[in-house]
Amino acid sequence: MPKTQPNLYAFPGVDALAQALRAYVIQSQNAGIERHGAFKVAVSGGSLPKTLAAALLAPSSGPADVVDFSKWEIFFADERAVALDHEDSNYRLLKAELLDKLPADQQPSAVHTINTEHLDDIQELADQYEQTLVGSFASRDSVRLPIFDLLLLGCGPDGHTCSLFPNHELLREADAWVAPIEDSPKPPPKRITLTLPVVTHAVRVAFVATGAGKASIMKEIFDTSSGLPCTLVNEAAGDRCSWFVDEPAIEGVGFPRRAFL
Numbered sequence: 693m694p695k696t697q698p699n700l701y702a703f704p705g706v707d708a709l710a711q712a713l714r715a716y717v718i719q720s721q722n723a724g725i726e727r728h729g730a731f732k733v734a735v736s737g738g739s740l741p742k743t744l745a746a747a748l749l750a751p752s753s754g755p756a757d758v759v760d761f762s763k764w765e766i767f768f769a770d771e772r773a774v775a776l777d778h779e780d781s782n783y784r785l786l787k788a789e790l791l792d793k794l795p796a797d798q799q800p801s802a803v804h805t806i807n808t809e810h811l812d813d814i815q816e817l818a819d820q821y822e823q824t825l826v827g828s829f830a831s832r833d834s835v836r837l838p839i840f841d842l843l844l845l846g847c848g849p850d851g852h853t854c855s856l857f858p859n860h861e862l863l864r865e866a867d868a869w870v871a872p873i874e875d876s877p878k879p880p881p882k883r884i885t886l887t888l889p890v891v892t893h894a895v896r897v898a899f900v901a902t903g904a905g906k907a908s909i910m911k912e913i914f915d916t917s918s919g920l921p922c923t924l925v926n927e928a929a930g931d932r933c934s935w936f937v938d939e940p941a942i943e944g945v946g947f948p949r950r951a952f953l
């Protein structure tokens with residue numbers, strides 16, 4: 693079978709991007725609900741929650757444009773080993789940008805945070821989060837990997853995604869679903885992350901990258917065989933992977949854009 697390519701969707705600005713991202717997330721949500729009665733989604737921190745909130749908090753334009761948070765089960769694609777109210781917490785960021793702005797009757801059915809009793813032992817922190825996945829998906833004996841309906845990911849200026857960093861040994865992790873990292877080059881150093889096999893087995897993977905600060909790494913990701921974490925996801929997920937970017941983020945990138953329909 694020929695290898696498929698990721699979809700690169702480019703928009704003049706963040707407003708148009710957010711509108712398309714909303715449509716894409718709703719499609720994924722509806723497919724997940726049809727498949728198993730719930731929408732299992734993992735989200736990143738960084739710049740993603742703000743753009744995601746712009747997409748999801750917009751008013752509905754009709755019956756086909758409904759975000760049904762009551763069916764959402766939210767996980768974190770990566771999380772920093774800090775308290776949930778710490779300024780570095782990805783949960784805290786998502787809560788401030790999105791969850792706190794949802795009405796009481798539209799809260800997600802579950803938001804799976806890390807167990808902060810284990811902040812001093814990040815292997816245990818990762819193991820506990822893996823058990824959270826087991827509780828939602830299936831036991832490790834019955835499935836090789838959990839299959840998320842959607843992963844919503846960021847791309848760092850060095851090409852990292854989740855807490856999978858360029859040239860890090862964690863990129864070779866083939867067994868664990870969730871892994872600890874204690875030498876993250878971007879602070880804070882201690883984190884946990886979904887592993888590459890889990891990321892690349894999701895039904896859909898969406899990256900969001902905005903701003904001119906991302907242009908040079910986007911060129912490496914799309915126009916070279918860089919081996920960067922984002923490139924590895926592109927190569928393994930092919931057309932299950934979609935990028936939502938603004939024009940400044942892909943200035944000079946030669947890879948063909950697709951029209952978002």
Ligand SMILES: O=C1O[C@H](COP(=O)(O)O)[C@@H](O)[C@H](O)[C@H]1O
Pocket residue numbers: 735736737738739740769770771782845846847848849852853854855878
């Ligand atoms: O440290 C992290 O960085 C990445 C990328 O962040 P961005 O601000 O450049 O979008 C993020 O996706 C990840 O969740 C976070 O822990």
